[in-house]
Amino acid sequence: MGIQEVQGNCNAQAYQKNRNAGRGEGFQKRFLQNLKDRDEAKQAAADAQVTVGKIGMKPGIRVSAAATQEAMQAVEVRHMSYEESDHVKIAVTEGYTLKGKREESADAKVYVEAKYDDGRLEAYQVEINKISANTNQKIEQFALETMNEV
């Protein structure tokens, strides 16, 4: 029993030594990983804020950060009817409708209302002159089409 106790103590000391060593390494590894993860999360949150901004995101219509800042501005929904609109786009397979009207008060500005099949309703004011020539952003393209319809 006594021998067993002595042997047990030796084992315990060895275990403590190994355990602490392992713990130190593991802690350092995890700490560095956590720091890295936190930085990535911060960056992702900052990116999301720039991208989403005032304008909501939807798989059907992607709003790039550049588009958001430059040509498009989220505005209050006016609940415009199809009859009042200058241009209408019905995208059944993509789950949304777009209604566009050239702003009378301002030159080269188009009001665009987007309705999604999940119930969301969004509105933007698009400055035509700020739209890049090769834009592939759906709402900007629609605003250009609306401008040409008038």
Next chain:
Amino acid sequence: MEEKWSYLADEYRAMLYRIAFSNMKNRADAEDAVQEAFLRYMKDEKPIQNKEHEKAWLIRTTIHICLDILKSGWYQRTVPWNESFENAAKNIYLPYQVKDDRTLDAVLQLPVHYRNPIYLFYYEDYSIREIAEILNEKEGTVKTRLRRGREEVKKLLTERRP
């Protein structure tokens, strides 16, 4: 009475005709359904609360009349003369330009529980809340039907692609 009739016709006839046509897919039956809806409205003694309620009542009644006609034994044994279901979209005169008749044709071929929510949402511009009220369904049900109906439209368009 005549004034009321004229007001109803001016205000709702075109829209109700389009909704009836989306269900019946032929002019004569669509017109019959709309007239029947107006008649029922005139005979109805219940007070209508407001314009929105009036519109919802008329749309709901028109859809019910269409579905009753479609279910009737007489209708199922007959085929409308000289009209093709394939090009039904060309006979819906929407108050705006639709560039893609193929999609509307596909919508008109959907089963009724997908067709009406999809048609009302996309082509008559009703909100999910309004459609829920018109069809007497929950908003969640309407959303689900819009989503599933959209998938059905995609399938129909893919099948038809040459």
